[in-house]
Amino acid sequence: MRNSSINFIILLLMGIMFSSCSTMNKTQKGAVVGTAGGGAMGAIIGKASGNTAMGAIIGAAVGGTTGAIIGNKMDKQAEEIKRTVPDANVQRVGEGIIVEFSSNVLFGFDQSALTSSSRASLDKLVIVLNEYSDTNIEVQGHTDSRGSTAYNKDLSVKRASAVVNYLTTKGISGRRVSINGFGESVPKYDNNTKSGRDQNRRVEFLITANEKMKVQAKQQAGK
Structure with a gap:
C-alpha cells in the first residue's frame, strides 16, 4: 500500500509538471522544474519513469528566469534537430533536449x-550540434x-564510445561530451516484447547548457 501511494504521488507530480500546466510553454515549464526540482526531483523522476536522461536533465536545471532563457x-x-534528423526521436525536457536513436x-x-x-x-546531428556550440552532450x-x-x-559503453569518437572526428570538442553506459539496467520499454526490446537497444544524447550559456543567460536575466 505504501509503495502504491508513493508511486501515485510521483506520477501525480510528473503529470502536474509535464501535462497539467496547459497554459505554460516548454520554456516556462523548464523554469518551474529548475526552481522546484533540482537534483532530488531529477533523481525521483528519472527512477520513476525509467528515463535516466530525463532525470539527469531535470537534476541539472538552473531554474528561474535564467532557466527560462536557456529553455x-x-x-x-530541438526544432532544428527535428527538421534535420528525421530518424531521431527528439524530446524537450526542462532546460535540455533528449535525442534518442534506436540502436538498429x-x-x-x-x-x-x-x-x-x-x-x-550522425552527420546530420553534428551540423546542429556545431551550430549550437554552447552545450554539453552526454551520450x-x-x-x-x-x-x-x-x-x-560493456556493449552499451562500447556503443556510446563509438558514437562519441565519431562526433569528435567531426569537430565536436571532446570537452563537450561524456559517456555513460547503462546496459539493461534502465529499460524505457517492455523487454517482454520484441518491439520493446528493439526500442530498449538505444543511444540517447542529453543536451544541456554549458557554463558559458548559463553565465550569458544569467546576465540576460539580470537586465
Missing part, C-alpha cells in the same frame, strides 16, 4: 561499430535484457 534556446535547437539505426545486431547509414544520420548507451548483465553493460 528558449533549447526550444529552437546506428548499429548492427550485437555490434558496436557504426554502419555507413548511421554515420550519415548514454542502453541494451535490452537478453545476454548477461556484464556483457550488456
